[in-house]
Amino acid sequence: MSFDPAALRRQFPLLAGDPELHYLDNAATAQLPQAVLDALVAHETHARANVQRGSYPLAEGATEAYERARESVRRFLNAGRADEVVFTSGTTAAINVFAHAFGARLAAGDEIVITRAEHHSNFVPWQLLRERRGAALRVLPLAGDGRIDLARLAEAVTARCRLIAITHASNVTGALTDLAAVVSAARAVGARVLVDGAQAAQHGPLDVQRLGVDAYAFSGHKCFGPNGVGVLWVRRELLESLPPVFAGGGMVGRVSLEETTFADAPARFEAGTPPIAQAVGLAAALEWMLSLPWAEIRAHEERLARRLLAALAGMDDVAILGPRETRERLPIVAFNLRGIHSHDLTQVLGDGGVCLRGGHHCAQPLHAAFGVEASVRASFALYNDDADIDALIAGLAAARRTLR
């Protein structure tokens, strides 16, 4: 299948219906292709029922669709088994579930390594765990180029380290993390590795077996799926050993007055009615992604990022956050325009149909490392093209006129 961004864009009704819209906020949420909308509507129209419990055909069909969705996630992640996949409401919930389950067996003085580049969702849960369990946090700093300073791994990962919780790619700078180095450092001391894949998952299928990590979290809405569904993948032997976090229906073996036994994973971690239609929609999104030519798409996204980086680097009032090269990065570019606040800038650009995000992007420690409170972020997805960059650059000129 050859790649044509214009043809892909036509598969997205929201974008196809508004040629003047330049949607560059994909790191926050990606748009929905028709295939996913169709799958959602079809499921809710013809197959809506609760899962696991009913033995009538409609419920059995819903259960079958839900479990097929788990298999789609397995394929997307190239995980060994579908029962390593836990559905959650999103990356944030996935990381929190893991923090509670894995954290339950930590003792005072055990250490968790995180980084300054983390989204708050992979930062605050570990601060809370520190308070609950007395665990110690070690924070890897940023290097001079704005990437996570992995040269400090040996110093940060001690014999007391139990977990490294790290992003696959910064949601601000787009910098990709060399997970091989992280896994190697963790294995040397018997620690586990949890990866926040919220950003990386949008840019193509993954291979958790090759990555060698122990747990991986991502969201449906960032990879062309619906809101309200996410994934926590955990290596089977680890997942089986973890205690439940939420209690309720569907996660138990037997409940009596005296005690409760728990279901096997993944049901043990999916208390209550799960996000069924959302999981079906996510599966449609992932199957759609699996059908795409990712080498070409990545080259296209990289070219867009390179063009924007070059344009911004040529403006003497622009400061780019993080690496300026396209090596080992996602097509996410954060910057500031001197003397103009990010929200004022995004407000003016929004008027011209250019959708950017301003603010701290839930990454305040990272922004503090760059000495700023906030930034403007442009994040490309497979349907973006040069017209989006043209509009962004023209918008910056307009913003200078309006805001100065």
Add this chain to the structure above:
Amino acid sequence: MSAKDLYHEAIKSLAAADTGHGRLEAPDGRATLDNPLCGDRVEMEAQLAQGRVAALAHRVKGCLLCRAAASVIGKRAPGASAEEIERLTADLTDMLERQRPPPAGWEELSAFAPVHAHRSRYGCVLLPFKALLAALRAARS
């Protein structure tokens, strides 16, 4: 309502004037408030005399709207009581949410009328007022 309506000359002038920017040597109360959405920060200091604002100073790391709002405070708040600032903040909220007229005596706030069309920016305008209220509460306690 376009961004050009939002960023008109009156707003830009207020922000540029930055009236009240600075620090007080001996404030009776101070408060620092953050906007959780964007990380903007307002530090407000106040001195009270007979229950009224005798002096204030602020330092704002924020957007144009936030800086303009702090500037209005720097100009108009001296002489006001905490209760008056509280009422004013409620009136300003009403102005933003329901397009009510600006609070009497604070006509500069009419410059913020176009913000009505941009719900996500209400907090930018209100943050300095909330910081002032917090500083006044600190001063009275």
